[in-house]
Amino acid sequence: AGVFTYDPGFTSTASCDSTITFIDGDKGELLHRGYPIDQLAEKSHYLEVCYLLLYGELPSAAELEKFENTITRHTMLHEQMQYFFRGFRRDAHPMATMVGVVGAMSAFYHDSTDIADPHQREIASHRLIAKMPTIAAWAYKYSIGQPFVYPRNDLSYAANFLHMCFSVPAEDYHVDPILSRAMDRIFTLHADHEQNASTSTVRLASSSGANPFACIAAGIACLWGPAHGGANQACLEMLKEIGTPDKIPEYIARAKDKNDPFRLMGFGHRVYKNHDPRATVMKKSADEVLDLLGVENNPILATAKALEEAALKDDYFAEKKLFPNVDFYSGIILEAMGFPTSMFTPIFALSRTVGWVSQWKEMLNDPQNKIGRPRQLYLGSTTRDYTDIENR
Numbered sequence: 462a463g464v465f466t467y468d469p470g471f472t473s474t475a476s477c478d479s480t481i482t483f484i485d486g487d488k489g490e491l492l493h494r495g496y497p498i499d500q501l502a503e504k505s506h507y508l509e510v511c512y513l514l515l516y517g518e519l520p521s522a523a524e525l526e527k528f529e530n531t532i533t534r535h536t537m538l539h540e541q542m543q544y545f546f547r548g549f550r551r552d553a554h555p556m557a558t559m560v561g562v563v564g565a566m567s568a569f570y571h572d573s574t575d576i577a578d579p580h581q582r583e584i585a586s587h588r589l590i591a592k593m594p595t596i597a598a599w600a601y602k603y604s605i606g607q608p609f610v611y612p613r614n615d616l617s618y619a620a621n622f623l624h625m626c627f628s629v630p631a632e633d634y635h636v637d638p639i640l641s642r643a644m645d646r647i648f649t650l651h652a653d654h655e656q657n658a659s660t661s662t663v664r665l666a667s668s669s670g671a672n673p674f675a676c677i678a679a680g681i682a683c684l685w686g687p688a689h690g691g692a693n694q695a696c697l698e699m700l701k702e703i704g705t706p707d708k709i710p711e712y713i714a715r716a717k718d719k720n721d722p723f724r725l726m727g728f729g730h731r732v733y734k735n736h737d738p739r740a741t742v743m744k745k746s747a748d749e750v751l752d753l754l755g756v757e758n759n760p761i762l763a764t765a766k767a768l769e770e771a772a773l774k775d776d777y778f779a780e781k782k783l784f785p786n787v788d789f790y791s792g793i794i795l796e797a798m799g800f801p802t803s804m805f806t807p808i809f810a811l812s813r814t815v816g817w818v819s820q821w822k823e824m825l826n827d828p829q830n831k832i833g834r835p836r837q838l839y840l841g842s843t844t845r846d847y848t849d850i851e852n853r
């Protein structure tokens with residue numbers, strides 16, 4: 462027996478202490494190790510933010526160079542892992558492939574499943590950050606029937622990912638620096654977000670002593686859902702379904718109707734009740750990319766802009782404090798870059814890997830770390846005697 466707090470959805474339960482990420486949902490503030498996300502998105506880049514999240518401080522030039530070299534050394538996948546990809550149906554969702562392949566890393570890199578050894582923990586975190594773009598890109602290549610493209614370590618983290626997704630052996634492929642900057646910004650804006658559902662899943666899985674690849678696979682599985690990372694895919698599919706701005710009132714009415722399960726995807730957030738600071742940066746980036754690609758008249762963007770405007774003017778959304786979140790704009794950029802909607806959530810997963818890994822490392826170093834074991838409010842039957850089958 463004992464007294465428990467009943468808190469469905471953990472809306473008021475702190476599950477850990479952490480020094481990594483701070484969010485003030487009322488102010489619309491997001492800090493990594495104290496640095497505001499808009500400054501990081503503007504002035505820094507993804508691998509530097511990875512270092513910051515993992516080690517707590519911005520790196521010196523020498524530290525950054527060493528870190529980048531370490532990450533690039535781990536970008537290749539064990540050659541035999543190709544059989545894993547090939548075992549999936551071509552039409553498998555790339556998130557399904559990622560859950561499987563990342564879980565299977567436990568079998569290919571078992572030296573770094575030894576979580577008692579800090580050196581192996583370090584290698585596991587580097588391997589995950591380095592290999593995730595290769596895994597996501599190969600899941601995509603496999604789904605479209607093109608050859609796997611090996612990583613190129615002379616390219617930046619973001620440019621290499623675009624290269625592995627969009628180049629083919631038969632042709633030269635040049636990554637436009639504006640596109641790789643936009644890609645890098647998407648990675649940076651998704652890098653960590655304190656104790657969200659997938660990060661809490663990683664921590665809960667890890668609390669039992671499970672190996673890092675199994676824990677991150679659990680995080681990827683949780684991220685997949687449309688209320689979490691799957692919202693970017695759902696949002697773009699919704700914009701395509703709406704099609705033209707004149708259909709917006711119909712969809713807004715549906716979102717407000719309590720008898721209709723439809724929600725405006727890309728709107729609302731559990732913690733941000735004013736604005737999502739990531740969405741502000743992402744919106745700017747979307748404009749840049751669309752300018753570059755010469756698709757200002759893109760009907761999806763026109764619908765997105767009109768929807769944003771209509772929802773922000775609507776009392777229902779104002780009263781419930783529902784604003785566009787990060788997923789609202791990231792989908793538009795990814796669509797313009799040529800990614801199919803099924804790749805949106807894998808890109809979120811690869812960006813968030815550093816957050817999961819940083820939180821996992823922090824947790825293992827925490828002397829208060831113990832197995833996560835929520836209690837429940839039992840509403841079932843009281844004790845009763847077993848009835849033999851012939852008497853039921």
Ligand code: CMC
Pocket residue numbers: 657687688689690691692716717723724725726727728729730731732781783786787788
């Ligand atoms: N459209 C219409 N109504 C909404 C929406 C929406 N997008 N979001 C919330 N509401 C309503 C909801 O019906 C509820 O109304 P009432 O109080 O009358 O029952 C009220 O607002 C509060 O909603 P909630 O579901 O209790 O709030 P929550 O904190 O549990 O949910 C959320 C947060 C993000 C799951 C939700 O806003 C949502 O489903 N949004 C759409 C999906 C989405 O964009 N998710 C991405 C989140 S950001 C990236 C990430 O975390 O991965």
